[in-house]
Amino acid sequence: MTHNTPLSPRPLHHLADGRLRLMTAAQLRRHGVSAAETNEQCRPGGPWQQILPNVVLLHPGPPTSEERLHAVLLYAARERTAGGTGVTAGVPVQPGPGETPAPPAYAEAMITGRAALTLHGFPSAPPLPSLDVIDVLVPRLRRLRSTGCARIVRTTALPTAEQVTGVPVAPVARALADAVAELTDAGAIRLLLTEAVRGGHCEPTAVVRELNRARLLSRPHVVDAVDSLVAEGRALAEQRLYRMVREHGLPDPVWNVDLRLPGGPQLGGLDAYWPEQAVALELDTRGHRHDDDAVWAEHARKREHLERLGITVVHVTPRKLRDSLEHQAAVVRTALTAAGDREPAAYVVVLPR
Structure with missing residues (x-):
């Protein structure tokens, strides 16, 4: 046998x-x-x-x-x-009788697109019975074709699946990109992207990175939705920043200001600034788009210029504020405490932004 x-x-x-x-x-x-x-x-x-x-x-x-x-x-x-x-x-x-069932195990396949968003708990995602087809993500070289209720979506790099109710599901950012690829309604796209951020599923930068990787940022209705997504992500990050200062007993900064040298050029905008300690805080909410390198270079130049003037710059991301708020508060507190050991910073003019 x-x-x-x-x-x-x-x-x-x-x-x-x-x-x-x-x-x-x-x-x-x-x-x-x-x-x-x-x-x-x-x-x-x-x-x-x-x-x-x-x-x-x-x-x-x-x-x-x-x-x-x-x-x-x-x-x-x-x-x-x-x-x-x-x-x-x-x-x-x-x-059979007395046997324990083994859990399902699927090699190189996971649910993605709108079905995945439904499983992840997106309120605006359609209920599963209403979907005529279910997107399934597989490696690019698999010899499969879409048929019946299965629509094949291919990728060069298969992400690590997340288990939701015993089903392997693509991570939210990847599932969003695959869902957006099939949608033409700007309002529906904007709603899904907003829910991703408000629901705490992922950060805007992760979504934009996947949209860029899928070459969807050339579509005007997608770009409009991404602009709303980035604005939504910034608003949530700012709320966490206000909470960090309040709940961890940090001194109140001046919020959302521009700095410039007296009679000189603008030094750039900041999300928070402690004038007495010359400590600045900047939120990094950049999207990973085609101009990302140029934007990052500009951020780096601004930071280097401020530090040459004796101003300490604390750089935080929305994800850090979400996942480690206490640690970020400790970083800011350390920078404020260390101000007394530094040479006095150059005098700068603080203007509302």
Whole structure:
């Protein structure tokens, strides 16, 4: 007996007893169900149905939303063997009495696009039953085609999937980019991007980076939505900054100011400035767009100029404020405390921005 020899068949009704009543053709063969018998069971009016190529739904009614998700993953996942036994990755074979079911495992496939956003909990994402197709992300070189309810999305670098209710799902930023690629409604795009930031799913820079990587920033309706996203991200970061000063007992700075030398040129804008200690704080809310290098170079020049004048510049990002607010407060406090040990800074004029 070789590992290709089918196992002794179990009664066919036993195969449909599990919560996920799905199997691949390979899994059915492992249970001793021949291709001819599978075709007979899937005949019109029969007890089974082929929902996607090589994926069989083991009941006659319409699939549930969960079954559609797993069917798409079964179709797209790379089949692999474990220990030479011919075990196929995907929904596990239904266990017998006393057996513990193995968790689903899908190789090189994950849900993305609008279905992924629904699983991530986006309020404006459509409910799963309303989606005619479900996007599934696979490596670029996989030989697959979109068919039925499965739409193949390819990538040169597959991200690490996040498990949501037992389903491998693309990270929010990547799922957003794949969803935006299929949308033409600027309002719908703007709403999804805003929810990503307000819901704390990811930072604007991560979203813009994925949109840029997908070459979507050349579309005017996407650019407009990104501008709103960046503004939303800045507003939330500023709120966290105000909270950091208030909750961690830092002295009040002057907010949103421009600095310039007396009778001289502008030195640039700052989000917060402590004049007595000559400590400046700048939020980095840059989007990773085509002009990112030029913007970063300008930021670097401004920082170097201020530091030559004796002004300490604290550089923070929205993500740092979100994930380590206490640590950022300690950084600012250290800079304020160290002011007494430095040479006095040059006199600058502080103007409201």
